[in-house]
Structure formats: C-alpha cells, structure tokens
Amino acid sequence: MLDVLSIAIRNLSRRALRNALTVSGLAIFVLIFILVSSLTTTMQRSLEESVSDLGGEIMVWDESAFVPFLSTIPEDYTRTMQNISNVRNVVPQITGVSRIDSEDLRLTIGINPAYIHRLYTYTMIEGVMINNNDSSAAVGVLFADFLGKHVDQNITINDWELTVSGIYRTDTWIDNAVIVPFLIAQEIFSLEERTSVIILTVSDPVEIDMVISAIKKELPNVGVYKSQEAADRLAPLIDSITWISLALFAIAGIACFFGITNVVMTSVFERTREIGIMKALGAKGTDIVKIITYESAALGLFGGVLGCSISILLLGSGLLIPITSTTSIRIPVHPDIFLYGLGFSMAISILASLYPVWKAVRVRPNEVLRFG
Amino acid sequence: MDRALILRAVDLSKTYSVGKIHVPVLNKINLELERGDLAAIQGPSGSGKTTLLNMLGGLDTPTSGEVWIERLNIALMKERELSRIRCRKIGFVFQFYNLIPNMSALYNVELPMIFAGTSKHKRRQKALSLLKTVGLADKLSNCPHELSAGEQQRIAVARALANDPALVLMDEPTGNLDKENTTNIISLIRELNNARAQTFVLTTHDPMITECAQKKLTLHHGKITQGFKDA
Ligand SMILES: Nc1ncnc2c1ncn2[C@@H]1O[C@H](COP(=O)(O)OP(=O)(O)OP(=O)(O)O)[C@@H](O)[C@H]1O
Numbered sequence: 073m074l075d076v077l078s079i080a081i082r083n084l085s086r087r088a089l090r091n092a093l094t095v096s097g098l099a100i101f102v103l104i105f106i107l108v109s110s111l112t113t114t115m116q117r118s119l120e121e122s123v124s125d126l127g128g129e130i131m132v133w134d135e136s137a138f139v140p141f142l143s144t145i146p147e148d149y150t151r152t153m154q155n156i157s158n159v160r161n162v163v164p165q166i167t168g169v170s171r172i173d174s175e176d177l178r179l180t181i182g183i184n185p186a187y188i189h190r191l192y193t194y195t196m197i198e199g200v201m202i203n204n205n206d207s208s209a210a211v212g213v214l215f216a217d218f219l220g221k222h223v224d225q226n227i228t229i230n231d232w233e234l235t236v237s238g239i240y241r242t243d244t245w246i247d248n249a250v251i252v253p254f255l256i257a258q259e260i261f262s263l264e265e266r267t268s269v270i271i272l273t274v275s276d277p278v279e280i281d282m283v284i285s286a287i288k289k290e291l292p293n294v295g296v297y298k299s300q301e302a303a304d305r306l307a308p309l310i311d312s313i314t315w316i317s318l319a320l321f322a323i324a325g326i327a328c329f330f331g332i333t334n335v336v337m338t339s340v341f342e343r344t345r346e347i348g349i350m351k352a353l354g355a356k357g358t359d360i361v362k363i364i365t366y367e368s369a370a371l372g373l374f375g376g377v378l379g380c381s382i383s384i385l386l387l388g389s390g391l392l393i394p395i396t397s398t399t400s401i402r403i404p405v406h407p408d409i410f411l412y413g414l415g416f417s418m419a420i421s422i423l424a425s426l427y428p429v430w431k432a433v434r435v436r437p438n439e440v441l442r443f444g
Numbered sequence: 445m446d447r448a449l450i451l452r453a454v455d456l457s458k459t460y461s462v463g464k465i466h467v468p469v470l471n472k473i474n475l476e477l478e479r480g481d482l483a484a485i486q487g488p489s490g491s492g493k494t495t496l497l498n499m500l501g502g503l504d505t506p507t508s509g510e511v512w513i514e515r516l517n518i519a520l521m522k523e524r525e526l527s528r529i530r531c532r533k534i535g536f537v538f539q540f541y542n543l544i545p546n547m548s549a550l551y552n553v554e555l556p557m558i559f560a561g562t563s564k565h566k567r568r569q570k571a572l573s574l575l576k577t578v579g580l581a582d583k584l585s586n587c588p589h590e591l592s593a594g595e596q597q598r599i600a601v602a603r604a605l606a607n608d609p610a611l612v613l614m615d616e617p618t619g620n621l622d623k624e625n626t627t628n629i630i631s632l633i634r635e636l637n638n639a640r641a642q643t644f645v646l647t648t649h650d651p652m653i654t655e656c657a658q659k660k661l662t663l664h665h666g667k668i669t670q671g672f673k674d675a
C-alpha cells in the first residue's frame with residue numbers, strides 16, 4: 073500500500089505547477105470556509121449577546137409582591153448571582169411608583185448609569201442620558217411633553233429635587249417614566265441595601281436554564297423569570313446568515329469539485345498509456361484505484377493544510393471585524409473548524425476523482441501498447 | 445514431471461474489425477510449449493506476431509479459441525483473474541519497451557514486484573541484480589528518456605524477469621541492440637532457460653536468436669508452421 077502511495081507521490085511531483093495550482097484552489101476554498109464560518113459564528117454570537125444585553129435575559133424579584141414595582145430584595149443577592157457561572161452582567165434595578173412633580177403614581181427607574189445602554193435601547197431627544205451618580209434624571213419623552221420639561225430644569229420625585237439631564241425616547245412604556253441613578257433611587261425610596269429587581273444577562277444563551285436553576289438553588293425564596301422574546305425575534309436573521317454562508321461553501325465546493333475532476337481527468341488521459349503498461353505488468357484494478365485516489369487525496373491534504381495555515385496566520389494576527397462604527401471584535405478561532413476544513417478539502421478531492429478513477433480502471437492494456 | 449505443459453493455444457483466432465471491414469490476423473492457431481522451451485517466432489511485418497504474443501500473454505482477448513497457461517484457460521478469464529496471471533506467471537517485453545516515463549530504471553524494474561506485493565528490501569535486491577545482469581548497474585537512477593533505445597530495451601528485459609515468471613514473452617527483444625548487447629541478452633535468456641527452466645517465446649528477425657531456439661515457428665497468413673521459411 074505504501075509502495076502504491078510512493079507511485080502516487082512520484083506522479084504528483086511530475087506535474088508540479090499544475091498540482092500547485094490545484095492545491096492553491098483547494099487552499100482558497102478551505103480559507104473561505106474557515107473565514108466565513110468563523111465570521112458567521114462570531115456574528116451570531118455578537119448578535120445574540122447584544123440582544124441579551126438589551127432586554128436582559130433573566131429577571132429576579134420577590135414574587136410575593138405581585139408586581140415587580142412593589143418587590144424589594146436585598147441588594148447583596150447580586151454578589152451571590154455574580155458567582156454563578158455563565159452570568160455576564162448582574163444589574164440591580166429599582167422600579168418605584170411615587171409622586172413626580174404634581175403627578176401621582178408615576179414610575180421611576182433607578183439603575184446604575186453604566187448599565188443603561190446594555191438593558192435599554194434609546195435615542196436622546198434632548199440633552200444626555202444620566203452618566204453619573206449625581207442628583208440628575210432623564211425623562212421619558214411622553215412624560216416630558218406632558219410636564220413641559222426641558223434640559224437643566226428641576227424635577228421633584230418624592231420631594232427629592234433632581235436636575236433634568238436629558239429627554240429620551242424608547243418607543244416603549246418607559247417613555248412615561250423617569251430614569252435616575254440607582255444610588256439616588258435607593259435614597260428616594262428609602263431602600264438602603266435593597267433593590268426592586270435584579271436583571272441578569274447570560275454569556276451563552278444556551279446556558280440560560282442552567283443559570284436559572286442555579287439561582288433558584290442559591291436563593292429559594294425569589295422568583296426567577298426568563299425574558300427571551302428579543303432573542304427569538306432575531307432567529308430568522310441568524311438563520312439567513314447561516315444559509316448564506318452554507319450557499320457560499322456549496323458554490324466554492326462545487327467549483328473546486330469540477331476543477332479537481334478536470335485536473336485528475338487530464339492527468340488520467342495523459343497517462344492512459346502508462347496505466348495500460350501497469351496493467352500489462354500485473355497491476356490489479358484496485359492498484360490503479362489506489363494510485364489515483366492517493367494522488368487526489370494528497371492534493372486534498374496539501375490544499376487543506378495550506379488553507380488552514382493561511383487562515384491561522386490571518387486569524388492569529390488579529391483580524392478584526394467591525395460590529396458598529398466604534399467597536400470591532402476579534403474573530404475567535406475554534407480548532408474544530410480546521411479539522412472540518414481539512415476534511416472537506418480531502419472529501420472534495422476524493423469525490424472529484426471517482427469518475428477519472430472509473431475511467432482509468434477500464435483502460436485495456438492492448439489498446440495502448442501497440443505503438444512506440 | 446519435468447516436461448509440463450506451460451502454454452497451449454487451441455484454434456486461436458483474432459479478427460480486427462475497423463468499421464465494417466474485418467481483418468483476420470490469426471486463423472486457428474495451435475501451439476504447445478513445455479516447460480523450458482525456447483521458441484522463436486518469425487514472420488513478415490504485419491503478419492500478426494505482436495497480436496499473437498498479446499493473446500498468449502493475456503493482454504488481449506481472442507475472437508475465438510483457447511489459451512491455456514499451465515492449467516488455466518485465460519481466454520475466458522475476467523480482468524481481475526487475468527491481472528493475477530499477468531503479474532505472477534508472465535513476463536512481457538514489449539516491442540516498444542513501454543517503460544514508465546519519469547520513473548528511474550530501478551523503479552521501472554521494481555514495478556511488477558510492487559504489484560506482486562514483494563517486500564521493499566527483496567524488491568530492491570532483485571532489481572539491482574537484474575540490472576547488473578543486463579549490464580546497466582550504473583544507469584539505475586536514469587529515467588527512460590536519459591537512456592538509449594538499446595538500454596531501454598534491456599531495462600524492459602530486466603523488468604519482464606522481475607517476478608520470475610514461468611513464461612516470458614518477448615516481442616523483438618534485440619531489435620535495437622548491437623552485436624555485443626544482443627549476445628549478452630541471448631546468453632542471459634539461455635542461462636535462465638537452462639538454469640530455471642523458464643519458457644521463452646520470442647519474436648525476432650535476428651538469426652542469432654533463431655539459432656539458439658529449440659522451436660522455430662513461422663507466422664504467415666494467419667497460420668503458424670514449424671520451421672522457418674524465408675520471409
Ligand atoms: N487494433 C487494431 N485494429 C485493427 N487492425 C490491427 C490492430 N492491431 C493490429 N492490427 C493489424 O493486425 C496486423 C498484425 O499486426 P501486428 O502488430 O501483430 O504485426 P507484427 O507481426 O507484430 O508486425 P511487426 O513485425 O511490424 O511488429 C497488421 O496488419 C495490423 O494492421
């Protein structure tokens with residue numbers, strides 16, 4: 073078997089340029105495969121992450137309070153939750169109902185300013201979102217219109233006086249609320265060391281149920297809820313990314329397939345005479361099959377290894393893809409993908425040689441030996 | 445049983461068809477060779493010598509008739525069994541040598557042994573000794589295009605002997621050789637023929653070869669006759 077392999081290698085070295093071109097073609101296929109699949113997994117991940125950042129994925133509150141507004145739980149539950157694996161962000165949030173200026177039963181949200189952009193999407197109509205723990209407040213656009221509030225004016229919550237830093241729009245119910253720093257909210261609503269709810273985001277959406285049961289185990293007397301609707305809404309987008317990348321592989325793979333069939337076919341035709349001689353010298357059909365299959369498998373292997381090496385260089389040197397205008401992320405490299413790339417490269421080469429092999433096995437010695 | 449039957453052709457016929465024209469090349473040939481025979485076949489160009497050798501060596505299938513190698517009728521064999529016979533029983537020297545280009549002389553001689561599954565070490569030893577026998581020990585790493593016609597022919601002889609075949613078929617094995625090399629090949633053939641009782645069938649126009657053959661056959665108009673006629 074190894075001897076037949078050595079014949080295959082001899083043959084390959086004979087058409088060095090042509091085989092080098094074939095190998096490069098395969099390498100490009102492998103490169104496309106690795107880059108596109110790393111890219112799509114990265115995009116899917118970051119999409120899922122951004123979604124989970126937006127709405128939070130798990131909400132923890134005191135169930136006996138009937139509604140989250142009335143719930144209060146100890147703030148240091150956050151520390152317990154932080155230690156659960158796969159938990160990314162743990163954000164305590166106060167939702168308080170109180171008198172704001174002259175209006176009764178208005179909603180105030182108290183949240184650490186650093187986390188606002190992770191839990192809510194908003195646009196500023198006027199001024200800026202609260203960005204420190206000073207006595208400032210951002211007012212929802214509907215409520216601001218109702219009260220006729222503008223930036224730098226004062227607003228009174230439960231007799232606390234705050235300055236309006238800006239007016240936001242979310243197109244959700246919180247356009248009727250006011251957002252203040254968490255620490256201020258604790259004082260306004262007399263919730264020292266306590267919070268209304270805790271919102272968690274999970275690093276891997278698949279792990280969400282694990283995280284929920286871990287929280288329930290650690291903190292048996294709280295209610296734990298999943299809010300995944302946003303992620304579900306993204307599913308079709310993620311699906312179409314997957315399909316597009318699959319179509320890309322299929323096209324590149326088919327192109328490679330025909331390219332290699334062509335190359336192997338040509339080399340079989342060129343060697344018809346040689347194959348005839350080998351048969352006359354006692355080569356079995358399986359010997360011929362092996363010689364040609366090993367050749368294509370070797371092409372596939374070299375192409376795969378080359379493609380993997382180039383992509384390791386590219387990805388390893390820190391290829392970044394921009395996610396937004398200000399942030400880029402590095403494409404993470406999963407070792408599996410290289411094995412797949414190598415496997416595909418070899419599979420395509422071997423499949424592509426099936427027809428040429430069939431042709432070669434049918435060569436009759438008497439047809440080629442007559443002439444010099 | 446020393447004088448065993450090695451090769452027998454019974455009513456062997458071959459007709460080539462080109463379009464609607466049928467050319468009968470061999471017409472009911474009967475032939476028997478025993479172990480240790482050395483037969484020379486003479487005949488004018490186009491008389492069908494190569495065609496006959498191809499039939500006897502299992503490279504082509506007869507239109508009708510039988511070819512027996514030892515106890516097997518190869519005319520009825522499938523390609524699969526045939527390849528085994530070609531590998532183990534028959535050595536072939538083609539009229540146009542047919543060495544594999546881009547493979548060294550040594551590798552060309554090793555090739556039949558690769559197909560026979562001989563171990564690398566044994567293979568190398570055997571190929572080296574055969575190359576020495578044909579006087580090309582110094583050219584073993586040359587590729588066919590780096591060898592003269594006569595040298596290529598000698599490599600082809602060495603290759604035919606690689607698997608110690610019971611039957612060696614040589615199509616004009618000395619056609620391109622000078623006197624000295626012809627003598628070398630002839631003494632090699634005689635030696636193998638004597639020492640190992642290998643059976644040889646040669647086609648030739650060379651009187652030096654026909655002289656040493658025990659069986660002299662002539663192929664003419666598709667028929668084989670004992671003895672030589674002048675062509
Ligand atoms: N594949 C083929 N198709 C048609 N006719 C063929 C074919 N092969 C050989 N022939 C014919 O068969 C006849 C015998 O050819 P063959 O090669 O056996 O002659 P030969 O005796 O070996 O001649 P030479 O001494 O020149 O080598 C020739 O007339 C040739 O034209």
Ligand SMILES: [Mg+2]
Pocket residue numbers: 493494495539615
């Ligand atoms: Mg001839």
